[in-house]
Amino acid sequence: MKKNLLLGIISLYVGILGCVDKRKYHDTIKTDIVAQNSEIVKEIVLFQKELNEEFKNPDTSPLPDRYRKDFEGLDFFKPDTSFRVIASLERTADAIPFMMPTTTDRLSEEVLYGVAEFTLKGKKYSLEVYQNLELMETEEFKDYLFLPFLDNTNGEETYAGGRYLDLAIPEGNSIILDFNRAYNPYCAYNKKYSCPIVPKRNNLNTEIKAGVKSFKQKSNN
DSSP states (O other), rough: OHEEEHHHHHHHHHHHHHHHHEEEEEEEHHHHHHHHHHHHHHHHHHHHHHHHHHSSSTTTTTTTHHHHOOOOOOOOOOOOGGGGGEEEEOOOOOOOOOEBBHHHHSSSEEEEEEEEEEEEETTEEEEEEEETTTTTGTTTTEEEEEEEEEEETTTTTTTOOOOEEEEESSSSSSEEEEGGGGGGOGGGGTTTOOOOOOGGGGGGSSSOOSSSSOOOOOOOO
16 A cells, blocks of 8 residues: 555656656747747847938939938838748759830840749648859859749839849749848839839738838928
């Protein structure tokens, strides 16, 4: 009887220790995730800061002088790490270059680099990723990839013509798509710019509430 009671006490003690260890383990995992998300948010905030600085600088800003002098900052969605996804990248072998239409008579010579497939909020999507033939000949932009996209916020909260993502050629077969870094083409701010028109193939049937919102010009009154 005493032996069974002792075994019961030992089992209870071990069970309690097991629960404590498991709680600690889960707390550690949770802390790691929070820390990782915190670093990602810091990167997003830095991206927003750098973009605002670019728009304030007369040497790099697409804004006409009359808008830049009163410019305080772009309107962004709040950073949301759920809009940062890892996509599988299926490269397109021997893709034939094509001329992508722009907002002017100019044509942009692009090649389909690959297709990015990903899951966002439980649904699967795919987007075409392009590489500009002219830029790939330069050292600075030889790894540059271009991802233009449309979504259901266009014309309401975001620019009607869609937005862009800048990417770099990854080493493996996956690529990070952080829609918090989505930005408007320059022609959203100034009609003197010629901007590639987003292909209909890259229309996401969902709301991407991340990145830069529509640009609202201040009244001169």
